[in-house]
Amino acid sequence: MKKLAIGLYAAITIALMVWGFYQAIYVAPVDAMQGEVYRIIFYHVPSASVAFLFFAISLAGSIGYLAFRRNHAIRAQAADAWALAGAEVGVVFCTVVLITGPIWGRRAWGIWWTWDARLTTTLVLWLIYVSYLLLRRFVAGPQMQTLAAVLGIFGALDVPIVYMSNRWWRTQHPAPVFGGSEGSGMDPAMVGPFLWNMVSWLAWGLLILALRYQVERQHQKLAAQDAQDALNA
């Protein structure tokens, strides 16, 4: 039953991805100012949104780990697995943002990169979570998960700064399209394709997040078994 549900969800996700691609390429009209290249928005913005969501999941997992680590070992391990899965999959989506952004910027602005507030804070966010993953990879010992949880909490503080950066400061990066100042927004013909791609990338992200969580839980169980075997030997 569980396998059937996972297979069904994966099939729906793939169908959504295909539909989202079709909407982005064939349904959304050409932008009057930017031409075809604006279609990068259908991958760039959803990837940023999903990355923010997953860093929030990592934050919740990190707080959960610190809250449960002394009293509820099983809950603490599950929270830690969510923290790691959120951070790692968030980094994957943030990497997409940091690569598709400069590709778009090169055509739209004539430059690959500029040290404006939005781009710089996003790069800092990526670096914080890459350092989180490196910490988890290379630090050994019982304090590793606690250190990672603390870093995960501080790292998440950058998310609202990234989100607000083009509201607080004048940036090369465009002002917010949604929820921005008067006159901001998107052509109604582009909103449908945009929302389909938001849904499809979220579905894809949740699929790989769940897979990463399962892999980490299995890793924890194997590590615990190894430790038990070492004690018994």
Place this chain on the structure above:
Amino acid sequence: MDQRAILDHQFTVAAYVVTWAIQLGYLAWLGLKWRAQKREAPRTKGNSR
């Protein structure tokens, strides 16, 4: 198709290809990790007996 439209198209394709390369690359890495764990699980259970 004019030169500008060709360049726009090429940049869009590059962004989409890079996105899918990253996502599918990560999924493949996860799949390999998952498979390695599946192979390791019975051995660990065997050691615990």
